[in-house]
Amino acid sequence: xxxxxxVVSGVEVEWEDPIVMRRNRFPTNTVHADPRSGLPSRxxxxxxxxxxxxxLPEGYSLEWGGEHEDSGRARAALAESLPMTLLVMVFIVIxxxxxxxxxxxxxxxxxxxxxGVTIGLLVTNQPFGFMxxxxxxxxxxxxxxxxxxxxxxxxxxLEAKKxxxxxxxxxxxxxxxxxxxxxxxxxxxxxxxxxxxxxxxMAACIMFGLAFACVVTMIIVPILYSILYRVEVRASAPxxxxxxxx
Numbered sequence: 001x002x003x004x005x006x007v008v009s010g011v012e013v014e015w016e017d018p019i020v021m022r023r024n025r026f027p028t029n030t031v032h033a034d035p036r037s038g039l040p041s042r043x044x045x046x047x048x049x050x051x052x053x054x055x056l057p058e059g060y061s062l063e064w065g066g067e068h069e070d071s072g073r074a075r076a077a078l079a080e081s082l083p084m085t086l087l088v089m090v091f092i093v094i095x096x097x098x099x100x101x102x103x104x105x106x107x108x109x110x111x112x113x114x115x116g117v118t119i120g121l122l123v124t125n126q127p128f129g130f131m132x133x134x135x136x137x138x139x140x141x142x143x144x145x146x147x148x149x150x151x152x153x154x155x156x157x158l159e160a161k162k163x164x165x166x167x168x169x170x171x172x173x174x175x176x177x178x179x180x181x182x183x184x185x186x187x188x189x190x191x192x193x194x195x196x197x198x199x200x201x202m203a204a205c206i207m208f209g210l211a212f213a214c215v216v217t218m219i220i221v222p223i224l225y226s227i228l229y230r231v232e233v234r235a236s237a238p239x240x241x242x243x244x245x246x
Contacts, residue, residue, distance in 0.1 A: 040066065041129055044064075097152075116208045121204055123208070124204040146214070147217055190206055
């Protein structure tokens with residue numbers, strides 16, 4: 001037995017990190033913050049500017065994680081495949097009608113549905129996040145479908161030997177009820193999702209966007225069709241002499 005003071009000059013107690021957390025091989029301190037109420041995206045948008053203004057020592061950097069990071073990765077992955085998907089959709093429409101002008105009529109009206117999406121997000125006070133982006137993509141498919149149905153009916157009326165003006169008017173009247181019923185049933189089915197914290201933004205985009213898309217389909221599509229195909233308005237028949245117009 002040898003006393004400790006015979007082999008050491010003294011004992012000093014110092015703190016040493018028992019666990020070192022690393023991120024991309026760099027030592028990392030992670031700060032967590034969970035909202036007591038509301039969505040994390042709203043809390044993030046409220047505190048982001050103040051936190052990023054904090055001066056960091058030399059050699060330190062700040063990165064955002066959590067839902068913001070996951071949403072960014074999801075959007076980046078979606079952006080990689082989205083252009084090819086849009087090209088495939090346009091190619092399918094061209095194959096359906098074998099016409100560039102009909103494809104332009106159908107595709108040009110799709111961005112107009114963003115007006116309804118903007119109104120829906122403002123009314124429901126929802127952020128434009130990843131779920132809202134999914135709602136916009138689904139809405140684009142619905143808008144293309146409605147436009148395809150209308151343009152196809154116009155071509156069907158033209159095959160029945162009707163004049164272009166009569167074919168356009170009759171097709172619009174014939175497809176008004178199906179388009180409205182599809183939009184109505186979809187909007188009613190999305191109402192329960194408005195109360196959900198995760199799907200509320202997507203539901204708002206689809207509901208308001210699809211409602212506005214009905215206006216685009218039944219008004220803007222016939223106008224663009226008449227412009228691109230130069231459809232002339234049918235002249236009214238002259239009244240016979242000797243008959244008074246009441």
